[in-house]
Amino acid sequence: RVLYGDDTGLVKCAAAEKGEVVARWGVQDRDREVLAMAYRDAAESQVLLGWKNGSLAQCNTETGDIEVLFENVCAGFKGLALKDENLFTCGTDGNVSIRSIDPQSERVVTQIKAAVHAEAMRVGLESNRFAVAGKESDLRIWDAEKTDAPVFKAKNVKNDNLNMQVPVWIRDLAFVPGGGDQVVATATSYHELKLFDAREKARPVLISKVFESSASCIAALPDGRTVIMGDVAGTIRLVDLRTGQVQGNFRGPAGSVRSLSLHPTLPYVAACGLDRFGRVYDLKTRRTRSKVYLKQRLNVCLFSSEEEVLDDADAAKAEKARIEQEQVKADEELWASMAVTGDRKAAAAAQAADAEADASADGADADAVDDGDAGDAADDGDDDAVMADGAVLSDDDNDDDEPAPIVKRKASKGKAGKGSKRAGTAEAGPAGSKRAAAAAPKKTKKKAKGT
Numbered sequence: 001r002v003l004y005g006d007d008t009g010l011v012k013c014a015a016a017e018k019g020e021v022v023a024r025w026g027v028q029d030r031d032r033e034v035l036a037m038a039y040r041d042a043a044e045s046q047v048l049l050g051w052k053n054g055s056l057a058q059c060n061t062e063t064g065d066i067e068v069l070f071e072n073v074c075a076g077f078k079g080l081a082l083k084d085e086n087l088f089t090c091g092t093d094g095n096v097s098i099r100s101i102d103p104q105s106e107r108v109v110t111q112i113k114a115a116v117h118a119e120a121m122r123v124g125l126e127s128n129r130f131a132v133a134g135k136e137s138d139l140r141i142w143d144a145e146k147t148d149a150p151v152f153k154a155k156n157v158k159n160d161n162l163n164m165q166v167p168v169w170i171r172d173l174a175f176v177p178g179g180g181d182q183v184v185a186t187a188t189s190y191h192e193l194k195l196f197d198a199r200e201k202a203r204p205v206l207i208s209k210v211f212e213s214s215a216s217c218i219a220a221l222p223d224g225r226t227v228i229m230g231d232v233a234g235t236i237r238l239v240d241l242r243t244g245q246v247q248g249n250f251r252g253p254a255g256s257v258r259s260l261s262l263h264p265t266l267p268y269v270a271a272c273g274l275d276r277f278g279r280v281y282d283l284k285t286r287r288t289r290s291k292v293y294l295k296q297r298l299n300v301c302l303f304s305s306e307e308e309v310l311d312d313a314d315a316a317k318a319e320k321a322r323i324e325q326e327q328v329k330a331d332e333e334l335w336a337s338m339a340v341t342g343d344r345k346a347a348a349a350a351q352a353a354d355a356e357a358d359a360s361a362d363g364a365d366a367d368a369v370d371d372g373d374a375g376d377a378a379d380d381g382d383d384d385a386v387m388a389d390g391a392v393l394s395d396d397d398n399d400d401d402e403p404a405p406i407v408k409r410k411a412s413k414g415k416a417g418k419g420s421k422r423a424g425t426a427e428a429g430p431a432g433s434k435r436a437a438a439a440a441p442k443k444t445k446k447k448a449k450g451t
Contacts, residue, residue: 001304002270004278005034006296016280017308019290025064036080037302044304050077069103079121088130090121098144112147120172124181131184133170139196155202172217178224185227187215193239208244211235219260228269230257248286252279261303272298
């Protein structure tokens with residue numbers, strides 16, 4: 001649920017799940033224009049309202065009854081907070097009042113002139129410290145228990161190149177979680193985000209131009225590293241406090257953004273302004289979660305700590321979406337496991353192929369060795385070549401692969417021996433026989449190697 005206060009004095013409760021108004025309290029009165037809101041108890045059954053006429057009222061969110069607690073509290077509410085039964089209020093004149101929330105209490109009201117002109121007052125997250133800033137009033141942090149002097153007083157930046165003082169106009173501020181109530185982020189009317197750290201120095205530790213128009217509101221996310229800001233032109237942006245860079249935009253508003261409120265536990269932020277629409281955004285996706293038209297110009301919004309409330313139809317849709325999401329996740333895991341199994345099988349097949357290739361290579365080498373031995377034996381067992389003249393030529397004596405050519409000569413006239421006639425290649429006579437015998441190689445036999 002989100003509560004919206006408008007400029008006619010009405011308070012409307014909208015359901016973010018359905019995007020519709022579920023309750024409306026108050027009567028239309030311009031003097032009761034709602035400027036500030038805060039829950040009174042943890043159960044959120046009572047909400048405090050700061051009206052334009054300076055009165056502080058209490059609205060029962062269960063019955064819708066409105067009761068005025070204090071009158072003439074301040075001139076225009078610029079801050080309203082309740083902490084440890086201490087009620088903090090601040091007006092445009094910079095006067096901060098600290099009193100008991102009980103109207104019957106006799107406790108003395110503490111008045112502090114915290115600033116010359118106040119635009120915003122916020123109470124710390126971890127202590128009773130509060131910060132005040134405004135136009136020509138730089139940031140000051142006060143301790144509710146020691147009101148003599150501020151515990152921190154910001155110092156303006158150095159003069160510009162013309163040696164003129166840089167103007168100061170802070171429109172809104174927020175304590176950064178995790179900073180011990182000493183780190184404050186401010187939104188200025190000069191389009192800037194300024195970050196102050198009281199532990200380091202008086203001047204801002206970070207100055208970043210975020211908008212083209214004047215910034216109007218700011219809220220710090222629970223992570224302590226990010227803030228969300230709005231301006232008078234309807235722009236809402238997410239900014240990183242470490243670098244000052246814009247992380248994203250939120251689309252939708254068409255007029256000045258007056259207020260931002262974060263959900264205490266869920267990643268949602270509510271925004272409202274002069275375009276009369278109340279919107280809820282998802283901080284993770286930066287998309288609009290719901291939008292409702294509220295008819296009047298809105299000044300302030302307040303997110304309840306209530307979780308999402310769904311009716312039977314919405315619960316059935318949510319359950320169906322959850323089952324489908326789980327099924328998709330299971331399918332993705334199954335496909336991932338199948339991919340791993342396929343990779344393992346492919347690796348095993350590749351390993352088996354490598355082993356088979358190695359075995360084939362070893363067998364081929366063994367066959368090559370056996371073929372070499374058999375070839376040597378065959379070469380040794382070949383029949384000796386016989387030349388034409390009856391001489392035997394062995395393979396070992398013939399170095400060339402091709403056999404030596406046979407030269408035939410005509411027999412000379414005269415007596416020729418029988419050997420010359422048989423050979424047909426030797427010359428007639430004793431001289432020819434001697435030359436033929438000398439030319440013919442001796443017959444040699446080589447013992448064949450065993451197989």
